[in-house]
Amino acid sequence: MVTIDPGDHAAAPATAPANPPCPTPPEPSLAPVDLLANYGDLIDLTQVQRVLVILLRHIGDVILTTPVFSVLQNRHPHLRIDALVNEGTEGMLADNPHINVVHVLRRQQLKQKGLWHRIHGEWRLLRQIRQARYNLAISLTGGERSTTLAFLARIPLFVSARGGNTLLGGWIHPVTHLVRHTGYRRHYVERHLDCLRHIGVHPTPEERRLQLYDGHAEQTRAEQLVQEMIRQGQEDGRFILYHPTSRWMFKAWPSACAAALVDRLATHPGLPVVLTASPDAREMAYIQGMQGRMQARVINLAGQLTLRELVAMIRRATLFVGVDSAPMHMAAAVGTPVVALFGPSSEWDWGPWCTHQQVVASTRHPCRPCNMDGCGGGKVSDCLTTLPVETVHQAILRLLEPLDPQGP
Structure with a gap:
């Protein structure tokens, strides 16, 4: 198992060149529209x-x-x-x-x-x-x-x-x-x-960034939640937002692993974990399974946020941790650093776009990415379930180091 960072060529496996999150090709001598002026599809x-x-x-x-x-x-x-x-x-x-x-x-x-x-x-x-x-x-x-x-x-x-x-x-x-x-x-x-x-429209690398916009109500809700953290003793309102679920649960890590990761992160009291999930029954059952295994206390907002409130909270987070899911793309869109776990889906196609990132994926399974709904269509992906907790924890530490010298 290794941590793959598509934005860092040195961290990628030797068998596959890295896919930078915001490619920067050399400037052409002529504008693309000039080069293609004679083509009929413009x-x-x-x-x-x-x-x-x-x-x-x-x-x-x-x-x-x-x-x-x-x-x-x-x-x-x-x-x-x-x-x-x-x-x-x-x-x-x-x-x-x-x-x-x-x-x-x-x-x-x-x-x-x-x-x-x-x-x-x-x-x-x-x-x-x-x-x-x-x-x-x-x-x-x-x-x-x-x-x-x-x-x-x-x-x-x-x-x-x-x-x-x-x-x-x-x-x-x-x-x-x-x-x-x-x-x-x-x-x-x-x-x-x-x-x-x-x-005939050729975007520059700077034009390829994702964009999400918060409304006033969502910003207010996020600010209220952060102020509540401060009242409870979190002085600067910094936090890690962990969204461990997906609408496709075969993309989710085992709840026992997710709980163990939270316990490791809780050793750093200055950076609490905010837990989120959609109100979907399967996702809420997953969160309950995590809570039954965790020793650490978390700020549990699972099922309590609208999609746009979730965007506003992710924007306020110091770090986002999750799987291949819509909230992962939200984090990339608002520029929050991302640690993402990938199993059957491809980080090359769906990875965090244009943000600081660590993508954790297995190199012991040559069949991945298979884009299957679990091994044999069985809703459980071995390439994901076998990812060690320590590997994910180390990925988080690497991304947090320049953001928080104390680290969790």
Whole structure:
């Protein structure tokens, strides 16, 4: 077992070059748009007024799209840029100054109300999108639903990632610009930005950073929680935020290991551990299992924070510790240093983006990353469950050293 830091070439295994979190390629002698001026897939965005960016995935996926909006807006300030996302993920785009309107596909809510309500709800959404008269749609992950929507909304220019890009068995081809990815060790931030590169917009490394915005209510809630810590004896309000769970529990470390890690961190009283999780029953059961094994006291906020309150708390944290999950991407977006445990998923594709980091992953399992839901589909990942507590603890110490000379 080793600790892999994708941002540090010296710490990476010799068999694989490191993937820096914010790549800095040499400056080309000519601007990319000049080099590609004769290619037919470029779009003259000066002639485009309204853009719809589509990503019908999960919370973490939506966070990784945020550079797309800022790059488009910064390069072409005249554009009105809207988004279409799944219900429950829209909070990650709230207060984003680069987005005008966030359309929400309320898929689960409509399913619960029956077929007629689902048809009516999706038709109403389609009507809203048609009325907006978009000139350009960009589907960052492809798929039949976004392709169908772009076709029915009569959007003339449609950029789409590969997958589900034809309708009626291939008879209808709504996609005007098809983006192909390498599919190997390319971070999803870069894959999303490939949809812009394909049409002639080439972001600089500085433009590729994630962005999340807190509302006043969330900032106030976080400040109240930190002030409560100070009243309880934590003089400067510094803390480690530990989010050990994921919506996909096969990405989670055993609760006994998580509890043992908290006990080790508790030896440093100046840096308390704040424990968080979603209110999901499985995640709350995991937290209860941890508490039954821990000797140390923690500040337990599991199930008590909204997504945006969680973002505000992560922003205030000295360090974030967790697994491959949406909160890990939140930490990267707000610039909080991250220690992340990776098992079956790939740190090259999904690792913390553009922040100080230590990624802990097994090198004893040549099958990883397999992207399976546990070994053999059994919901338990050996490459993750066998990670030693001490390995994770040492990764935390290394990241804390420049932040806190006393260390835990």
